[in-house]
Amino acid sequence: MLVDSLAENAQIFLLILARVVAIVQIAPLLSSASIPQIAKIGLAFFASLLVFPWVVELGYPIPGTGLEFAGLLIGELLIGVIIAFMLVVIYSAFLIAGQFFSLQMGFGASEVFDPLAQIQIPLMGQFLNIIAMFTFIVVGGFQKIFLVGIYRSFQAAKAYDFIAHKDYILSFMIRSLGSLFEQALLIAFPILGTLMLVSVTMGLLAKAAPQMNMLMLGFPIAILVAFTVLFLTLPFLIEGFEKVIDESFVSILTLLDRVKGGP
Numbered sequence: 001m002l003v004d005s006l007a008e009n010a011q012i013f014l015l016i017l018a019r020v021v022a023i024v025q026i027a028p029l030l031s032s033a034s035i036p037q038i039a040k041i042g043l044a045f046f047a048s049l050l051v052f053p054w055v056v057e058l059g060y061p062i063p064g065t066g067l068e069f070a071g072l073l074i075g076e077l078l079i080g081v082i083i084a085f086m087l088v089v090i091y092s093a094f095l096i097a098g099q100f101f102s103l104q105m106g107f108g109a110s111e112v113f114d115p116l117a118q119i120q121i122p123l124m125g126q127f128l129n130i131i132a133m134f135t136f137i138v139v140g141g142f143q144k145i146f147l148v149g150i151y152r153s154f155q156a157a158k159a160y161d162f163i164a165h166k167d168y169i170l171s172f173m174i175r176s177l178g179s180l181f182e183q184a185l186l187i188a189f190p191i192l193g194t195l196m197l198v199s200v201t202m203g204l205l206a207k208a209a210p211q212m213n214m215l216m217l218g219f220p221i222a223i224l225v226a227f228t229v230l231f232l233t234l235p236f237l238i239e240g241f242e243k244v245i246d247e248s249f250v251s252i253l254t255l256l257d258r259v260k261g262g263p
Contacts, residue, residue, distance in 0.1 A: 005056060011069065012060050013052055015076045020044040020051075020150055022080025027145055028091040029133060031084075047150055055154050082169065083153060083252055087145070089176050090248035094132040094241065096184035098125030104195040105226035128187070131234075135241040144249050153256055172255055183244050187237065194229045198222055 006013055021044045024030050030040065063069050102122035185192075202218045230237075 005053070009052075009056050011062050012056060013048060015060065015073060016052055016055055016154065017044060017048040018073050018076040019080040019153070020048045022077045023084045023145065023150065026081060026084035027087050028136065028141075030142075030145070031088075047146055051151050051154055054151065058155065079153065082173070082255075085173070086176060086252050086255070087248055089180050090183070090244055090251075091132065091136075093180050093184040093187065093244060094128045095125045096181065097187035098122055098128040100184065100188035101192040101195055101226065104192060104199065105222045128237075131238065132241050132245075135238055136245055139242050139245055141245060152253065169255070176251065187240055187244070190233045190236075191226055191229050195222055195226055198225050 021041070024040050024044045024047075030043075063072060099122050102124045105124070198221060199218075202221070
């Protein structure tokens with residue numbers, strides 16, 4: 001039965017597969033280079049197979065010409081990129097939060113290779129990245145990607161709807177980039193603010209006692225204070241990570257509902 005339906009609606013399945021492949025290739029954790037490409041394609045294929053009966057039931061208008069269908073296929077790819085981009089933007093807030101206070105605590109020159117982002121990032125950024133990765137798994141991030149990013153997106157809007165609301169989508173993505181730095185600053189503020197107080201204190205001590213080598217004393221003190229504050233605030237940071245991740249999926253739902261609801 002499913003095979004017959006696939007044969008009759010092969011074009012719809014290709015459109016579904018295009019959106020799902022784009023999400024899997026860009027979404028956090030799933031886009032890691034350590035995951036074999038054949039595994040990503042297989043995951044996208046089976047995820048598309050699962051939502052295929054619902055999409056066929058909802059209906060998807062197929063254009064009559066091959067050129068229009070190619071444009072529709074590109075539109076579905078762009079929808080997958082937009083949905084995954086929203087998750088990547090929120091996930092990047094943790095990396096930027098680590099970069100904010102790495103220099104202040106003396107770890108600015110220590111960088112490691114991030115296999116997920118394929119870039120060199122500060123050590124503390126990688127630490128927060130790992131914490132965020134585990135938090136993402138614990139709060140059911142993968143389930144939400146497939147429920148919200150795939151099933152709900154097809155339920156809400158097609159490529160035609162996104163084209164009709166391209167201005168709103170562009171402004172929404174710009175606002176998301178702005179919120180990236182806001183959330184990163186909020187995450188880093190407890191440690192960053194404490195290190196700023198330490199720097200001011202070291203400056204006052206250097207003025208009061210010029211014979212003290214505050215440059216040599218400042219580095220270990222800043223590292224000790226930063227790790228102490230990080231250890232004490234880690235439970236609250238994890239709650240903040242969970243809130244930021246949940247807000248990213250709420251943002252996606254808001255975008256989908258806005259596109260579905262019309263101007």
